[in-house]
Amino acid sequence: MSRIVAAAPAVPAFRYSQAEITTALEPLLTHDPARAALLRRIHASAGVQTRNLVMELDRYATLDSFHEANDLFIAAGADLAEKATRDALDAAGIGANEVDFVLFTSVTGVAAPSIDAQLVTRLGMRPDVKRLPSFGLGCVAGASGLARVHDYLVGHPNDIAVLVSVELCSLTVQRGDDSMANIVASGLFGDGAAAVVVAGDAVARERGLTGPDVLDTRSSLYPQTEDVIGWDIGGSGFRIVLSAGVPDVIGRHFAGDVHALLGANGLTVADVGTWLAHPGGPKVLEAFAQALGIEDAALEPSWRALAAAGNQSSAAVLGVLAEALRTPVPRDVGLLFALGPGVTAELVLLRWAAA
Missing domain, CATH: 3.40.47.10 (Thiolase/Chalcone synthase)
Structure with missing residues (x-):
């Protein structure tokens, strides 16, 4: 077995109501009155009241290249990953230098070296920490990442592992695209990160670490x-x-x-x-x-x-x-x-x- 010791979310500073986001994005996605009306209905029925975004709303009108969006993903994503991981480690009472394995996942940006490499230096992890970045699993990666961390710890019961997720979904919204998929996504997805600290069975029992x-x-x-x-x-x-x-x-x-x-x-x-x-x-x-x-x-x-x-x-x-x-x-x-x-x-x- 493995034991989940702590988990912590992190979100960007810019927080808006769903209505504010809808008003700002509508002219960026469509100028067709029928599609605009559809967008407003879809956003209103998304079950979302507020979202945190990585940029101020008015900046999305000027974000016009994947290069610019991905640079922002790397810079802001690293900051959010650091905050979530620090908070989770602090909650667990575990030092960054005690972490043996890091699994990082995202599907909203790309980087090589991956963002988890920055965490090693920023947090003071050991240079021999094992890292495994993951891309392509999308929404399932939080659950899949937790499962794969568990698999690792079954074989390494004395180790401490951290799962880190960063998703800046707002950077992927396509301007000038009033397809149903882009309309739904623009009303549903938000930006954020999370980190989970998981302990192998032996170290959890030895240190009296609590959790499921x-x-x-x-x-x-x-x-x-x-x-x-x-x-x-x-x-x-x-x-x-x-x-x-x-x-x-x-x-x-x-x-x-x-x-x-x-x-x-x-x-x-x-x-x-x-x-x-x-x-x-x-x-x-x-x-x-x-x-x-x-x-x-x-x-x-x-x-x-x-x-x-x-x-x-x-x-x-x-x-x-x-x-x-x-x-x-x-x-x-x-x-x-x-x-x-x-x-x-x-x-x-x-x-x-x-x-």
């Missing part, structure tokens, strides 16, 4: 769904691929994966008291609840996260996890999960120790 244990994980790649979620990457940067078929994919496949994971561990849906769902949007959350046969209220933490910050891609579900860790209520079995390009699903089964 990762009991098991499950990965699923659903066939013939490659065109449902992803990027079309070209000269203008990252153009969103986002179809209306995501809820259908959830309805066809998701419950089977959940039942398989729970059943392999002698559990059922009724045994899960804490649901940590990726806040992918209203239709996604509704599809999760319907597939699992649970009330929408069971996913309330994810609905709150969506309203407060939008869908922050891979960082979003880690923010939901961070809230669960700092909320002092009795917990036993939990399930953290997300979907991403592929379509890929990742499930992480958790158990909190009895108080």
Whole structure:
């Protein structure tokens, strides 16, 4: 097993209401009155009340190249990654020089060396720390990253690992593109980062580190769904691929994966008291609840996260996890999960120790 010791989100300083964002983005995306009316309806129904953005709203009108957007991703992303990681390590009571493994993930910018390389110097990590940057998993990467960190720690029970996610989704919005995918994305996605500190079983017991244990994980790649979620990457940067078929994919496949994971561990849906769902949007959350046969209220933490910050891609579900860790209520079995390009699903089964 491995143990989640701490998690911390970080967001940019610029915070706006959904209405303010809609007003600013509308003339950047379309001059067609019918598409503008559609944009306003889609934004109003996205379940989002506020979002943090990496730039002031008026600056998006002048952001006209992928080069400029990616430079900003690297500079601002490194700052957010540093803050999230410092906060998580401080909450865990663990020094940066004690970290043995860092998994970094993002799908909204590219850098070589990757942003996690900057963290080694900024935070004072050891030069022999193992690093593994990841790109391409999209929204599922928060859950997948946690699962892969767990896999590493099963083989290295005396090690400390950190998962770091940075997603600056606003930098990918395409100007002059009033396609349904870009309209939906412009009303749904927000900017943010998150870090999670995870300890191997031996070091967690030796040091008395508290938090939920990762009991098991499950990965699923659903066939013939490659065109449902992803990027079309070209000269203008990252153009969103986002179809209306995501809820259908959830309805066809998701419950089977959940039942398989729970059943392999002698559990059922009724045994899960804490649901940590990726806040992918209203239709996604509704599809999760319907597939699992649970009330929408069971996913309330994810609905709150969506309203407060939008869908922050891979960082979003880690923010939901961070809230669960700092909320002092009795917990036993939990399930953290997300979907991403592929379509890929990742499930992480958790158990909190009895108080």
